[in-house]
Amino acid sequence: MHHFKTLAASTAIVLCASGALAQDSITVAIQLEPPNLDPTGGAAQAIDSVLYANVFEGLTRFDADGAIIRGLAQSWDISDDGLVYTFNLAAGVTFHDGTTMDAEDVKFSLDRARAEDSTNAQKGLFAGITDVTVIDPLTVQVTLDQPNGSFLFNMAWGDAVIVAPESIENIASNPIGTGPFTFTDWVQGDRLELTRNPDYWGPAPALESATFRFISDPTAAFAAVMAEDVDAFVGFPAPENLPQFEADPRFQVLVGNTEGETILSTNNKMPPFDDIRVRKALAHAIDRQAIIDGAMFGYGTPIGTHFAPHNPDYVDLLANSQHDPDLARSLLAEAGFADGFTTTLKLPPPSYARRGGEIIASQLRAVGIETEITNLEWAQWIEEVFTNKDFGLSIVSHTEPMDIGIYANPDYYFQYDNPEFQALMETLNATTDPAMRSNLLAQAQAIISEDYVNGYLFELAVATVAKAGLQGLWVNQPTAAVDLTGVSWSN
Amino acid sequence: MNRNLIIGTALTVLFIALAALSFLWTPADIETLDIPNRLQTPNATNWLGTDHFGRDILSMIMMGARTSIAVALLAVGIGMALGIPLGLLAAARHGSFLDELIMRGNDLVFAFPSLVIAILITAVFGASAVNAIIAIGIFNIPVFARLTRGAALPLWERDFILTARVCGKSATRISIEHILPNITNLMIVQGTIQFSLGILAEAALSYIGLGAQPPTASWGRMLADAQTLVSIAPHVALVPGFAILLMVLGLNLMGDGLRDWLDPRIRIART
Numbered sequence: 018m019h020h021f022k023t024l025a026a027s028t029a030i031v032l033c034a035s036g037a038l039a040q041d042s043i044t045v046a047i048q049l050e051p052p053n054l055d056p057t058g059g060a061a062q063a064i065d066s067v068l069y070a071n072v073f074e075g076l077t078r079f080d081a082d083g084a085i086i087r088g089l090a091q092s093w094d095i096s097d098d099g100l101v102y103t104f105n106l107a108a109g110v111t112f113h114d115g116t117t118m119d120a121e122d123v124k125f126s127l128d129r130a131r132a133e134d135s136t137n138a139q140k141g142l143f144a145g146i147t148d149v150t151v152i153d154p155l156t157v158q159v160t161l162d163q164p165n166g167s168f169l170f171n172m173a174w175g176d177a178v179i180v181a182p183e184s185i186e187n188i189a190s191n192p193i194g195t196g197p198f199t200f201t202d203w204v205q206g207d208r209l210e211l212t213r214n215p216d217y218w219g220p221a222p223a224l225e226s227a228t229f230r231f232i233s234d235p236t237a238a239f240a241a242v243m244a245e246d247v248d249a250f251v252g253f254p255a256p257e258n259l260p261q262f263e264a265d266p267r268f269q270v271l272v273g274n275t276e277g278e279t280i281l282s283t284n285n286k287m288p289p290f291d292d293i294r295v296r297k298a299l300a301h302a303i304d305r306q307a308i309i310d311g312a313m314f315g316y317g318t319p320i321g322t323h324f325a326p327h328n329p330d331y332v333d334l335l336a337n338s339q340h341d342p343d344l345a346r347s348l349l350a351e352a353g354f355a356d357g358f359t360t361t362l363k364l365p366p367p368s369y370a371r372r373g374g375e376i377i378a379s380q381l382r383a384v385g386i387e388t389e390i391t392n393l394e395w396a397q398w399i400e401e402v403f404t405n406k407d408f409g410l411s412i413v414s415h416t417e418p419m420d421i422g423i424y425a426n427p428d429y430y431f432q433y434d435n436p437e438f439q440a441l442m443e444t445l446n447a448t449t450d451p452a453m454r455s456n457l458l459a460q461a462q463a464i465i466s467e468d469y470v471n472g473y474l475f476e477l478a479v480a481t482v483a484k485a486g487l488q489g490l491w492v493n494q495p496t497a498a499v500d501l502t503g504v505s506w507s508n
Numbered sequence: 509m510n511r512n513l514i515i516g517t518a519l520t521v522l523f524i525a526l527a528a529l530s531f532l533w534t535p536a537d538i539e540t541l542d543i544p545n546r547l548q549t550p551n552a553t554n555w556l557g558t559d560h561f562g563r564d565i566l567s568m569i570m571m572g573a574r575t576s577i578a579v580a581l582l583a584v585g586i587g588m589a590l591g592i593p594l595g596l597l598a599a600a601r602h603g604s605f606l607d608e609l610i611m612r613g614n615d616l617v618f619a620f621p622s623l624v625i626a627i628l629i630t631a632v633f634g635a636s637a638v639n640a641i642i643a644i645g646i647f648n649i650p651v652f653a654r655l656t657r658g659a660a661l662p663l664w665e666r667d668f669i670l671t672a673r674v675c676g677k678s679a680t681r682i683s684i685e686h687i688l689p690n691i692t693n694l695m696i697v698q699g700t701i702q703f704s705l706g707i708l709a710e711a712a713l714s715y716i717g718l719g720a721q722p723p724t725a726s727w728g729r730m731l732a733d734a735q736t737l738v739s740i741a742p743h744v745a746l747v748p749g750f751a752i753l754l755m756v757l758g759l760n761l762m763g764d765g766l767r768d769w770l771d772p773r774i775r776i777a778r779t
Contacts, residue, residue, distance in 0.1 A: 235736045255736040257560070311543040311561055375561065375722050379541045382723075390722050392635065 040506040041225040043487070045499055046238065046247040048254050049395075050206065050231035053189040056175045057130055060138035062416060062497040065175035066251070067209055067229050069498035072113075073178035073194035076104055076123065077169050081503075083276075083418070083495030085173050089118065089195065099164030099449050106155045110218040112181045113199040120157040124149045126179045127159065141422070142171040145446070166449040170419065175496060197222045197502050207231070211501075223489075223505035235368065242268070242482050249483035249490060251499050254368065256314040262482045271481040273493035274327045277414035278320060279369055281377060281472030284408055286432040289358060296469035298348035299410075300338035302384040303377060309475050312372035317475035322466040323421050326476050327493075330458045334466040338473065345384040357385025360409030364390060365398040369477065370412040377412065377472075403430045414477045418496055421458070424465050433470045513765025519758025523751075527573040536564035538571055539723055547741040557743045560733060565747050571725035572748065575637065576755065579720070580706030582641045584699055587648020592695065594649070595656025596687060600679040602661060611657070614650035622647035626709055630718035637720035644709045648702050655698055659691040693770040697763055704759035711752050727752050 051063040056073055070078060078088040090104040110118040129135060131143035145168070148160040161168065171177060184193035192200050197219065198211040209229040213222060230247055232238045235255035241247050242262065253259065262268040281303065289295045309317040318326045321334035349357065364374040371392060378388045388410065393401060402408045415423070425442035427434035438461065445457040466473070479494045489503035535555065542562035550557045556565040598610040617625070626643035633639045660683070663669060672682050713719035714728030722729070727748045734745035 239736060239739075257736055257740060261739060307541070307543045311541065311546070372560070376541055376543070378723060379539060379561075382539060392717050392721070 041223065042227065043224055043249065043501070043504060043506075044228045044230060044247045045501075046230045046232045046241060046250040047499065048231070048233050048238070048252055050233075051209075054192040054200070054203070055189040056178055056192075057126070057180060058136045058138075058189065063231075065497040066499050068192055068194070068196075068200075069175045069178075069496065070196060070500040070502060071198045071211055071227070072192050072196045072200055073175070073180070074196050075172055075174070075178045077173040079173050079418075079495045079498070081491045081493065081495070081500070083493065085169050088173070089123075089179055090172075093169070100161050102159045102161070102168065103152070104157050104159070106157065107218055108155055110195050111216055112184065112195055113193045113214060114181075114184050116181055116183050118179065118181070118195050119154040120151040121154075122179055122181050123157045124151050125182050126177075129180075129185070130177065137176055139174060139176040139417075142174055142177055163447045164449045165446055166451075166454050167419065167446070173496075174418075175498070198227065201226075220502075222502045224501055227501050229499075233366075245484065249481060249487055251479070251481045251490070252494075253480045253482045256316045256368075256478075256480060259314070259316070259480055259482070267485055269483050269485050269487070271483065271490065271492045272316060273479050273481070273491070274318075274325065275414075275416055275477045275479045275494040276325050276418040276420070276496070277416040277477030277479075277494075278323050278325065278420075279317070279373070279412065279414040279474045279477050280323065281474060282402070282408075282411040282413055282431050283471050284406060284410070284430075284432060285434070285470060286406070287409060289352065289354060290360075290409065292352050293469060294348045294352040295354065297338075298345040298352070298384065299381070299386075299472050300345075300469045301341045301348065302345040302381055302386070303338070303472050303474070304340040304380055305335075305474055306340075307380070308373050308376050311376045312369050313475070313478065316478040316480065317369075318478070319475050320473045322462040322473055323415070323424065323471070324458070324462050325418075328419075330455045332459045332462045334462060337466045338469070342380075342384050349385060354385070357387060359387040359389065362388040362390050362410045362412075363398065363402050363408045364392050364412055365395055366392075367414070369414060373412050373474070377410075406430050406432060412474070416477070416494075416497060421461055421465070424461075424470060431471055433465070433468070435464070435468065438464050510765045510769055512761045513769055516758050516761030516763070516765050519754055520762050523573050523755050523758065524577060526570045527577050530567075530570035530574050534564070534567035534570050536567045538563045538567045538725060547737070547744065549741070549743060556747050557741075559730070559744050560737060560741075565730075565744065568725045568730060569727070569747060569751050572727040572730060572751070573755070575714075575720050575724055575726045576707050576710050576752075579637055579641050579644065579710040580703050583644035583706045583709075584648055584702045586641070586645030587652050587702060588695065588699060591649040591652025592656050592688075595653040595658075596660055596683040598653065598657045599660035599664060599687070600683050602664065607657075610653065614653050617647060617650045618654075620647075622705075623709060623712055626713055627716070627718060630713060635718040635721060637724065640710055640713050640719045643713070644706050648706070651702060652695070652698065655694065656691060659694050660687045663687050663690055697767040697770065700759055700763035700766060704756045704763070707752065707755055707759065 047066050049063040051067055052061050053059050054064060056064045056068055075088050076090040077085050080086045089107055091107045092105045094103045112118055127146060127149045130137045131146050145161040145163060145165045146159055147162045150158045152158055180188060197214055197217045199214045201212045202210040211227045213225050232241055238250060238254050239258050242250050259270050263270045283290050283296055285291060305319040309315060319335055320326060321337055324331050362374055362378060364370040374390055378390055381388055402411050422442055423429050424433050425439045441457060441461055448454050448457060481490055483490055486506050488507050489505055491500055545558055545562040546560050548554055548558040554564045559565055594610050598607045601607050625647050629643035630639045669682060669686060672686055710719055711728035714726040715732045719728055720726045730748035731745060738745050
């Protein structure tokens with residue numbers, strides 16, 4: 018017994034000591050593990066969550082509020098016709114393998130991303146580029162085929178980061194970028210480790226090392242945070258547990274915006290959803306607040322179109338689709354479905370989809386639409402719904418920033434084909450004047466809202482649960498990222 | 509009097525009665541969600557409280573009992589309908605190639621943990637109550653086949669069977685007319701035990717999302733849904749947990765009780 022006490026006491030001392038020393042490292046949990054580590058080749062958001070701003074940097078970047086700020090490009094000049102961008106690169110930047118980052122690497126990265134055989138998940142970002150020219154080692158000139166008001170925004174995406182020809186071959190398993198942290202280890206299925214880059218060109222981060230852990234199960238996530246196994250959980254998956262963390266002085270809860278428009282995806286090519294009256298009936302059958310309360314425990318902002326409510330250009334179009342089951346029933350009757358119909362509702366794993374699906378199924382049943390719910394894993398969802406378009410309805414959150422342009426692509430999985438909208442998007446892309454862009458964006462939002470392309474539910478909120486002493490974590494998620502550059506422990 | 513049998517039967521009958529009652533009446537409609545009224549603790553309106561969608565938990569338990577009992581009953585039915593004839597056949601052709609074939613086939617199915625087969629089947633053919641029935645049914649087949657063969661073999665050595673054979677009855681007729689009635693007790697007892705395992709398997713499958721799909725109520729899914737709510741509304745998890753516990757306990761007690769009651773040797777020893 019005496020020995021046990023001594024042991025316990027010495028363990029306590031060791032724990033305190035390690036606690037004091039651990040102030041320059043952090044363990045961050047996120048829900049999904051990246052399938053590979055190449056942000057320029059993979060579509061998975063988790064790749065950016067781990068690597069964006071930490072390991073890889075682009076010409077420009079998003080800051081915590083979603084504004085576009087300088088990245089590797091320290092300044093830029095735009096020609097009067099809006100076609101030529103001249104970027105002045107930061108001096109003295111090296112990749113983690115010691116090679117220098119210069120204009121040649123920028124040209125390599127952009128040419129690789131826009132190449133015919135490129136596997137970049139967001140090739141559209143680079144579509145307008147006609148030429149990339151190296152002026153001198155620190156100056157690079159990008160020429161566009163037409164003015165593009167969102168070019169600097171496009172260059173801030175994780176898919177547009179700068180990579181080097183020397184290290185590109187093994188990028189998927191050994192990512193080498195220019196960021197403040199270097200990649201050290203990845204134990205698949207468990208964790209990924211980053212270490213401070215001593216040769217970083219910018220201000221050194223406060224943290225010496227960081228470990229990412231991947232915990233997908235909400236119950237395990239709750240346990241890991243409660244037991245203080247992790248210092249922070251970005252994108253905490255169980256909103257019902259947040260009040261408990263808020264009440265606990267050991268933790269802080271940050272609830273912020275994402276760019277995630279959560280929608281009831283509707284297969285616009287599949288009867289009866291090719292009839293606008295049926296889609297309008299869907300929209301009026303849905304009670305958004307019940308979904309936000311029931312699936313997200315109140316976290317989330319209702320949306321009436323595919324646009325983020327915190328964006329200054331957002332137009333409130335909720336009035337187009339107020340909850341009105343009687344109107345929904347009469348619209349269905351008008352479309353020839355007085356007795357309702359049966360369709361599929363295919364749900365990916367997140368709780369907004371699984372719980373939201375049950376709520377929507379019940380709301381649709383109330384107007385006569387029966388749904389057959391199928392729960393899918395992400396890989397199955399990507400295959401069945403996103404790729405093969407074999408679905409009637411689905412629920413998913415579109416987390417890419419400013420992604421209203423997906424409605425201009427008739428092959429996108431919900432298959433909305435409206436030439437008027439496509440023309441509007443082309444005009445928008447060619448417009449640089451801010452006032453005119455706002456106006457065009459407002460029109461675009463109105464068109465898809467009045468066409469009831471999808472059921473617009475809510476803007477996904479993101480919750481970060483962190484230990485009380487941790488500061489500098491992003492509250493909002495303007496892009497999928499866990500930016501550790503500004504994170505530190507207060508004492 | 510046999511206490512196990514009474515308690516076990518009472519519990520089993522209670523749940524079967526609840527399931528039967530749910531066809532006619534439930535305290536509340538579980539298809540309509542009432543989200544503002546969610547996570548209520550047990551009260552006068554909702555005797556067992558409400559879940560995260562504001563549905564009445566007692567009604568969910570009643571509807572869930574229906575799913576559990578239907579899946580387990582049909583699965584045991586499949587096991588008996590295929591397993592008993594196979595076992596009778598193997599016993600009748602004892603030592604033949606057919607006997608070997610049936611028994612090694614049994615071993616093959618037995619070699620896999622039963623739940624793993626069930627997960628495999630539902631994962632490949634899609635999650636639904638029907639596939640859960642088939643999956644649980646398949647691993648019930650060898651249980652009944654082996655038990656039947658084991659019980660039938662010594663019977664084949666008995667004088668009354670010999671008499672029947674001398675009279676010219678075919679092996680099929682002897683199996684049906686003489687062997688089967690003599691092993692019925694055993695099958696009833698085993699059926700009860702398998703029924704309880706079926707309830708557990710259904711709960712396990714629907715817990716991992718491979719059983720009955722929403723909006724069909726299921727005890728396993730109620731548990732899974734309540735998982736993250738344990739710390740804020742424990743009753744949401746406790747109620748379906750106890751339902752599974754009591755139903756399985758009831759069936760096991762009933763199985764034990766039935767065995768004691770039906771087995772003449774034990775009955776005689778007691779008197």
